[in-house]
Amino acid sequence: MRFEEPVLLYGAGKEALSTRAFLKARQPDLKVFVAVDSGSADIPDTEQIAIDDLPAAIHGHRFGLIVKSPGVSRYKPIFSIAAAAGIPVTSNLNLWGAAYRHGHTLIAITGTKGKSTTATLTHLMLVHSGLDAGLAGNVGLAPLDIADSHALIVLELSSYQTADMNFLPDIAAITNLYPEHVDWHGSVERYYADKLHLIDREGSFAVALGAAARGNALVARAVRDHRRLLRDLTPEEDLAIEHAAAHSRLRGAHNLDNARLAAQIALGAGGTLDGILKGIAAFRPLPHRLEEHVFGGVTVVNDSISTTPEATKAALAAYPGRRIALIAGGHERQQDYAELAGLLAQRGVTILVTLPVTGERLAQAAAGLNADIAIIQAPDLDSAIGALKLRRDRFDTIILSPGAPSYNQFKNFEERGARFVARCRDVFGAG
Structure with a gap:
């Protein structure tokens, strides 16, 4: 495999770094550009092209291949421009x-x-x-x-x-x-x-x-x-x-x-x-996937990777017989929370604390179905955990299983999960 023209990396995460290392090992003198939708790109031995300058760079054929990072949607209009110019788009995987x-x-x-x-x-x-x-x-x-x-x-x-x-x-x-x-x-x-x-x-x-x-x-x-x-x-x-x-x-x-x-x-x-x-x-549980801790006698379950209602349902089903405080809600993706709302009581949920934005829809759906569940709409994760501290007698297990992505309040699910565990440790103690 040899590259006859310069290469553009679109995205600057883990896979872009991996691709840059691969190209460097194959062709040390190959010219490599990088473009990111926001911020700067910390990729060694690359020249950054501003997003606004990308169409002109494509029309000028400054590179002959685009290697797209997974987080960059293949349906962005810029890739249609590249296709029209005869510049293929590939990936680290390909x-x-x-x-x-x-x-x-x-x-x-x-x-x-x-x-x-x-x-x-x-x-x-x-x-x-x-x-x-x-x-x-x-x-x-x-x-x-x-x-x-x-x-x-x-x-x-x-x-x-x-x-x-x-x-x-x-x-x-x-x-x-x-x-x-x-x-x-x-x-x-x-x-x-x-x-x-x-x-x-x-x-x-x-x-x-x-x-x-x-x-x-x-x-x-x-x-x-x-x-x-x-x-x-x-x-x-x-x-x-x-x-x-x-x-x-x-x-x-x-x-x-x-x-x-x-x-x-x-x-x-x-x-x-x-x-x-x-x-x-x-097998050891992967981080942020039903990752379990005990703080001050409270079982704390970090299921921050849960970004769908189905994942939240599975998390609740994994803890039968518990009195559960569920923290749910996040970035809006137009998912249906009606079935999840109807399952809360039978899955042992005694308190539902919802987070923006999807939490509002879940709270509304749950309010008409679960008269015995305390429902709290919190503005953020810290407030949610603080609200639970005041109601400690109502639960023995806290599960963060948002059923939605984290992007409206956190960089990613890892950051959300780490914050959840750290705040629960602070609030409920490590005893």
Whole structure:
């Protein structure tokens, strides 16, 4: 792979740094530009082009390729301008495919929720089966950073990455499919199509589906040929996995489904049942995904990665028998909270504290259905935790599971989750 013209990096995050390092190693003298929608780009050995100057730079053909970061929507008008000028747009993932795909067994996992847990479990199961497996993608390393360092590679992919993925995996998996990321994709329908692009293609690759994906008509159509599907677990395998999950740090029925899907994938890739069970035992919860703490006798659950109502429902179901204070709400993506509102009381919620902007809709929906639930509309996360301190007798567990993105008040879900844990530690004590 050689680049005959300068390259533009659009975006300056983890993948852009990875791409710059890849280009530097391949062609040390290659001219590389960078553009970001706001702020400055701290990418070494690059020249920044201001966003306002980008159309002119495209028309002037100052570069011959754009490598787009995942967070930059492929539907931005600037990419139509690039296409008209004959300048292709690619990604860190597609550069990995061109450079390293050949000669490796590739497992690609996506889905609205559960993909990070499923990918992590699959990797652990393969490693404990004695296989040379690596993990990259939307979790951990950027694709180019893992290069060709393992015989078998597990990639966890977001819809931003699957949308224009131009090579095929050996095994593709879908955990589930719910509305999400409408602001990036432009519509729910386009989100579904971009997510399902992982499997909705011709090819002889195998497909594995999570429990929630199996009953989805869109997923069924995307599978095309159902002979692609990996075999189901046997009753004996399923029972062994259920037993292992019950004695692991996996919490909730949704995570048992993730373990089953991971096991199906691992078996399809040459893993063993013994390795699968050892992988489950070795699993540790990922940050901000039902991440559990105890402060002053209060169980504090950081589920900040929850950006859909379905994820919040799963979080509540993972704590049966608890008296729960739920903190929910965030950036508006026009998601439907009616079903979640109707489940709050039966899931043990005694206090609902809502945050702007979506929290207002959740509070309104819950008010008419849950007379015994105290509903508090807080302006921000600190105020929400302060309000709970005054009502300590009403709950034993606090769950931050917003069911919405964080962008209106935080940079990302990681910042939101870290703030939640730190404030709960301050307010409720570390005893």
